[in-house]
Amino acid sequence: MNAVDTHSDYLIEGRTGTWELVVGLEVHVELATATKLFSGAPNHFGDEPNTNIDPVTLGLPGSLPVLNRQAVELAIRIGLALNCEIRPSTFHRKNYFYPDMPKDYQVSQYDQPICSDGWLELPSGTRIGVERAHLEEDTGKSTHQGGDGRIHGSVGSLIDYNRAGVPLVEIVGRPHLRSPDDARSYVLELRAILLAVEASDAKMEEGSMRVDANVSVRRVGDTELGKRCEIKNLNSVRSLGRAIDYEAHRQVDLIEAGERVRQETRHWDEGDGRTHTLRSKEDADDYRYFLEPDLVPLDPGAEWIEAVRAAMPLLPRERRSRLATAAGVEVTSPAVAIVVERGLDDLAVAAIEAGGDAGRVLVHAEHNLAVEGAEALRPAALAGLTRLEVGGQLTATQAKAVLTDLVTGGGDGDPAAIAAAKGFEAMDASALATMVDEAIAAQAGAWAKYLAGDEKAAGALVGSVMKATKGKADGKAVTALLQARRAGG
Amino acid sequence: MTERISAAAAAHVAKLARLQLAPSELAQVTSQLDAMLDHFHDIDALDLDGIEPMTQPYPLVNVLRDDVVGPVLDRVEVLAEAPSAVDHRFGVPPIPGEAP
Amino acid sequence: MTATALQLAAAVREGRRTALDVVEEHLDRIAAREGELHAFNLVLVDQARAAALAVDEKVAAGVDPGPLAGVPVALKDNLCTRGIATTCSSRILDGWHPPYDATVVQRLAAAGAVVIGKTNLDEFAMGSSTENSAFGPTRNPHDPTRVPGGSSGGSAAAVAAGFAPLALGSDTGGSIRQPAALCGVVGVKPTYGAVSRYGLIAFASSLDQIGPFAATVADAAALLEVIGGHDARDSTSIPGPMAPISARLGDGVEGLRVGVIAELREGIAPDVLARVDAAVVALTKAGAIVDEVHIPAVTYGLTAYYLIAPAEASSNLARYDGVRYGLRVDAPDTEQMMAATRAAGFGPEVKRRIMLGVYALSAGYYDAYYGKALKVRRLMAQDFDAAYQRFDLLLSPTAPTTAFRLGDKTADPLTMYLSDVCTIPSNLVGHPAMSVPFGVGTDGLPVGVQLLAPTLGEVTMFRAAAVLEEAMR
Numbered sequence A: 001m002n003a004v005d006t007h008s009d010y011l012i013e014g015r016t017g018t019w020e021l022v023v024g025l026e027v028h029v030e031l032a033t034a035t036k037l038f039s040g041a042p043n044h045f046g047d048e049p050n051t052n053i054d055p056v057t058l059g060l061p062g063s064l065p066v067l068n069r070q071a072v073e074l075a076i077r078i079g080l081a082l083n084c085e086i087r088p089s090t091f092h093r094k095n096y097f098y099p100d101m102p103k104d105y106q107v108s109q110y111d112q113p114i115c116s117d118g119w120l121e122l123p124s125g126t127r128i129g130v131e132r133a134h135l136e137e138d139t140g141k142s143t144h145q146g147g148d149g150r151i152h153g154s155v156g157s158l159i160d161y162n163r164a165g166v167p168l169v170e171i172v173g174r175p176h177l178r179s180p181d182d183a184r185s186y187v188l189e190l191r192a193i194l195l196a197v198e199a200s201d202a203k204m205e206e207g208s209m210r211v212d213a214n215v216s217v218r219r220v221g222d223t224e225l226g227k228r229c230e231i232k233n234l235n236s237v238r239s240l241g242r243a244i245d246y247e248a249h250r251q252v253d254l255i256e257a258g259e260r261v262r263q264e265t266r267h268w269d270e271g272d273g274r275t276h277t278l279r280s281k282e283d284a285d286d287y288r289y290f291l292e293p294d295l296v297p298l299d300p301g302a303e304w305i306e307a308v309r310a311a312m313p314l315l316p317r318e319r320r321s322r323l324a325t326a327a328g329v330e331v332t333s334p335a336v337a338i339v340v341e342r343g344l345d346d347l348a349v350a351a352i353e354a355g356g357d358a359g360r361v362l363v364h365a366e367h368n369l370a371v372e373g374a375e376a377l378r379p380a381a382l383a384g385l386t387r388l389e390v391g392g393q394l395t396a397t398q399a400k401a402v403l404t405d406l407v408t409g410g411g412d413g414d415p416a417a418i419a420a421a422k423g424f425e426a427m428d429a430s431a432l433a434t435m436v437d438e439a440i441a442a443q444a445g446a447w448a449k450y451l452a453g454d455e456k457a458a459g460a461l462v463g464s465v466m467k468a469t470k471g472k473a474d475g476k477a478v479t480a481l482l483q484a485r486r487a488g489g
Numbered sequence B: 001m002t003e004r005i006s007a008a009a010a011a012h013v014a015k016l017a018r019l020q021l022a023p024s025e026l027a028q029v030t031s032q033l034d035a036m037l038d039h040f041h042d043i044d045a046l047d048l049d050g051i052e053p054m055t056q057p058y059p060l061v062n063v064l065r066d067d068v069v070g071p072v073l074d075r076v077e078v079l080a081e082a083p084s085a086v087d088h089r090f091g092v093p094p095i096p097g098e099a100p
Numbered sequence C: 001m002t003a004t005a006l007q008l009a010a011a012v013r014e015g016r017r018t019a020l021d022v023v024e025e026h027l028d029r030i031a032a033r034e035g036e037l038h039a040f041n042l043v044l045v046d047q048a049r050a051a052a053l054a055v056d057e058k059v060a061a062g063v064d065p066g067p068l069a070g071v072p073v074a075l076k077d078n079l080c081t082r083g084i085a086t087t088c089s090s091r092i093l094d095g096w097h098p099p100y101d102a103t104v105v106q107r108l109a110a111a112g113a114v115v116i117g118k119t120n121l122d123e124f125a126m127g128s129s130t131e132n133s134a135f136g137p138t139r140n141p142h143d144p145t146r147v148p149g150g151s152s153g154g155s156a157a158a159v160a161a162g163f164a165p166l167a168l169g170s171d172t173g174g175s176i177r178q179p180a181a182l183c184g185v186v187g188v189k190p191t192y193g194a195v196s197r198y199g200l201i202a203f204a205s206s207l208d209q210i211g212p213f214a215a216t217v218a219d220a221a222a223l224l225e226v227i228g229g230h231d232a233r234d235s236t237s238i239p240g241p242m243a244p245i246s247a248r249l250g251d252g253v254e255g256l257r258v259g260v261i262a263e264l265r266e267g268i269a270p271d272v273l274a275r276v277d278a279a280v281v282a283l284t285k286a287g288a289i290v291d292e293v294h295i296p297a298v299t300y301g302l303t304a305y306y307l308i309a310p311a312e313a314s315s316n317l318a319r320y321d322g323v324r325y326g327l328r329v330d331a332p333d334t335e336q337m338m339a340a341t342r343a344a345g346f347g348p349e350v351k352r353r354i355m356l357g358v359y360a361l362s363a364g365y366y367d368a369y370y371g372k373a374l375k376v377r378r379l380m381a382q383d384f385d386a387a388y389q390r391f392d393l394l395l396s397p398t399a400p401t402t403a404f405r406l407g408d409k410t411a412d413p414l415t416m417y418l419s420d421v422c423t424i425p426s427n428l429v430g431h432p433a434m435s436v437p438f439g440v441g442t443d444g445l446p447v448g449v450q451l452l453a454p455t456l457g458e459v460t461m462f463r464a465a466a467v468l469e470e471a472m473r
């Protein structure tokens, strides 16, 4: 299924007209396997240089690759999570010389990737096409000596092959993104999916998730794609957004100045907030792809694929929809996205099912539970808390305090008992009514304004009740009583 | 004999192959390649329409390994073989450009 | 006649001879003629003695020392041996010590065999005469003015000279069978995938196969049984154990249908053809039904091979870049260092094939060369399949001529390539084939005939080889 191009409110007003941004992301993720894609050397980040190496990792003469079953399994999970077709696939050699690549070719899936033609749905509801997701091996890591650690101006480089051969899945998104925000949202959603299916730890800072952005611009209404630049070195979601925004404006300025955009790879510089030419793609690379003769075809087959599908966890999209249904709100509502992102949706759904007030549960999950230990909270406790709130026994402020105690106490406490211990004993309705009448009598001016329809005047009346009850009264209940009095009740 | 491979094409191939050939060496290889390629056009006589390319002599599929850590090499032994080793890593002169 | 490998192993196993004594005998023979022949890049005097002593200790302790106990084996120097220089007869690997053993080396050790040396080869197994070695050519023990064939010329010469009763080679386009023929020994290229390639330094991955050299058919079978069978470290390794061959060697060829490949009589020297005809007579006499068979596509084997093998080689040999091991020629940047290192480290034939392979795979030429060659390969497999509908085995010469003189074919690469015209087809289709010594040519030099079988047809092939061997006694 293909996603549709979506309208976006991110448009660039140039001197000569209005421009639209077109972005496609290529994301490399390191798979969370114990070993490398083609050998038993450990796949582990941060170890001493050149310790996770074996003959295959180093491409030693005579060594041969054997495919890691778990890497295939994780690739299938990713493919299913991205709604791809899982297909019979093959491995090719991509030939080019580079010192961090031990064999001077990369084994990668080429014309027959394991996953093809899927989509990813952003929390906003927009579907972004995924062209393919394929398995390939990672390269080693170079450290450049001198020249501020950059490749240019360095006096030499040192190579650590620990990362060489680590399994990667490269997820090639279609150019369906239309704004920096959408690009950020895509990466965050993809990251959430990868974490959900436990395929990768997906850390942009550690490089286990690496994002390249293909950016082009075109005049609004044009259907042809413009010349694109590939932007690398995007080490955070924030950089991604900034880099795309910068690059879009650079391209618009260039074209409006009568120049043309050259197809090239550009490097994002976080320091100066610009992209810089890395290498031109004008003289096309010649990778001399051919089928890797040391490996045999891969055909996972329906049985394996269905077993993986059956074991799939709920994906963020499915969790959002489950929560929205339970809470009776729109699936695209920001609260739903945030609660799922925090991983509090299981709790929220269970609390609602346990008779909690849906609205209050969602509010607590969105605003009051971004704390350690929140996931241990017993759904029944949260449900009970919200019932006390809507029953008028606890104010919002008091409820928040009780919730904090519940969480710090291990999540297993009784909200009513905690409220009582804190002295938040419920005011009975008649006592509250008496205090409201006293407030009306004491502040006749405010009451008169309120009767005349000045809603703000209620503030003074409520405030005086709160003061009299030392904050134990529920503001909402007081307001309700005032409204009842005004209506003649 | 028609020219199968030009001098420029041969020079490009040598660059792709990372072979720094002297001009005389390149000229000799070019003429030898030319003769071979000429010979190899004997297969143009075959009708190969609809024939599947054959890449593997023995048809195997799904040869997979369990994700179990195996032995690693001793980096001291490995780096002793390296032309240049610094700080437990392999040393190279400056790299002229980023990886593609 | 000197003792066979099986006789030596039996003597050692039964305590009639010590392994050390066997090794010393072979070291003496090496000392006598190695200077003249240059079969070895490295003779492992100390290691061989130590390994022999370990075998003798096992025998003394009553522990089974293995089926090849105490038998010296020469290894082609493209098989990785832990801590022992492995060069592929190339300057680019000069001084490299692999940190691991090839699977076949492990299996030899487990069988009690004693590795006696690393044998010379055409650089990276690219050649048919062993003249393309960075360390100088090997000479034919039957006539040192002549080549031993190649690329496993050192292994063939070592067995022919009695330096070792057994040797391993690798065969990508005939590199075991052709030198076996020229040196008058048995040489076998097993079914692709029958012997693990793990630790064999790759020339062309989809064609390379390790196989035995021996003085007798039975010795070759015994060695193949030791090295063959599935290996989890090679993805292209055929599952399951290797079918036992030795037990079937005496089964004869009664009723077997043998086809003589008509296309592989073209361009073959008359004295070689005469020996093929003699083999037909011998097989017929033993009860085989022999007839002519046409396999039209073999005519195009040379072209398909010299596009596919260099293409794979150009990629396999990319790793020799001066970064991790072997030679480095210093230069101001890494790109130039790599290009200078490779220019200095590879010999002319290797450079030629890398250039050819890069060209055949490069943008714009892939379809016309490499892609087309893969289709020819399929066509050839279809032709062979058709032939095996009617025949159990096929027969041809192994090489077009007997051993030629050093320098005779070095000027023109294409002429040299023609040496492999009869052997290349089996590599392209992955079938087993072997060369059996079958008399001599008009020059008195050995002639080999080639037996070809379908995938995993080793047993039948060896049965016929035993019949031919018997006919020559």
Ligand SMILES: [Mg+2]
Residues within 6 Å of the ligand: A026, A170
């Ligand atoms: Mg890419």
Ligand SMILES: [Zn+2]
Residues within 6 Å of the ligand: A028, A136, A170
């Ligand atoms: Zn990639």
